[in-house]
């Protein structure tokens with residue numbers, strides 16, 4: 445039922461061309477707002493266990509992680525994190541955008557994850573200095589027992605390092621401190637890039653003293669529902685978007701499904717580059733799916749979709765500055781493309797609005813409107829798709 449409703453709303457919104465009426469958009473906006481708590485509202489309105497005072501653990505026994513070397517200026521310490529082993533906790537308030545830590549790579553194994561053997565990890569560890577080896581030996585399986593295999597320790601504590609040109613994961617690197625940071629589907633930190641030398645993390649929002657630092661372990665979780673995310677993580681996350689049977693969690697699933705559908709509409713394919721099958725819960729009618737896949741979504745509808753993405757990400761607590769920079773580029777490109785005077789005028793007025801919600805509200809007038817630029821854009825997108833073999 446839920447899926448049907450989401451699909452229905454999205455489909456109404458996503459109709460490629462139709463008369464300029466906006467009940468579906470208004471409905472969606474009201475729907476999203478009426479039941480919405482922002483993450484901070486939710487945190488303050490529940491006993492959600494986000495913050496752990498370092499003082500609470502002052503009496504804990506010495507743990508191997510206490511011997512892990514944290515740079516003096518790092519704004520965090522390691523402490524137990526209930527239900528998640530240990531984690532990293534802010535020792536000072538950290539402003540959004542602040543760099544948290546730049547950590548040098550300990551070693552790298554240039555193989556696909558499944559191909560890495562005990563011998564590979566053993567050989568890499570042998571190359572380390574005695575001090576570095578001692579640090580590696582401090583690692584514990586989720587802060588409890590020692591790992592039984594080196595491959596397990598490596599899998600748990602390594603980061604995939606992406607090949608810049610081919611965008612394939614061909615190498616994995618061990619970073620002892622960053623791998624102490626737990627996951628959240630609504631994180632407060634981000635690791636935008638890593639490379640073969642170092643990994644760097646940034647705060648994506650203001651973080652209070654004592655708050656746990658988290659980042660999202662996967663790149664496309666803003667498009668995946670709770671169940672799907674847990675299957676990929678292989679553990680049950682207890683973050684705000686995952687606590688079961690809460691209005692926030694239910695709404696979060698709906699927002700992420702909508703985000704996935706909106707992305708499908710504008711890109712013509714799913715997050716894995718594939719097409720959905722005809723039973724997809726995202727689209728109710730084959731007509732909309734086909735319009736997306738053949739790139740026949742008018743530029744006005746595209747812009748409205750892109751702005752709605754910003755609104756949904758913001759409401760989900762995922763619209764950090766880096767995300768804004770990335771998505772703003774698509775939006776700024778779109779707004780230069782309009783050829784019909786009225787549409788260009790609406791676009792300009794929409795973009796003068798202060799908030800994403802207000803920009804979307806105004807630009808929703810363009811939804812379903814055709815533009816003189818549409819035919820040319822469709823032809824270009826279809827050509828690009830052919831060249832990419834999609």
Ligand SMILES: C[S@@+](CC[C@H](N)C(=O)[O-])C[C@H]1O[C@@H](n2cnc3c(N)ncnc32)[C@H](O)[C@@H]1O
Nearest residue numbers: 528529530586587600623624625626627681682
């Ligand atoms: C790289 S380790 C993170 C540090 C780890 N907690 C420790 O004490 O060493 C990843 C593991 O931490 C646990 N974990 C991380 N985030 C979690 C979350 N949100 N909920 C539950 N467990 C989590 C899972 O067991 C996961 O396999």
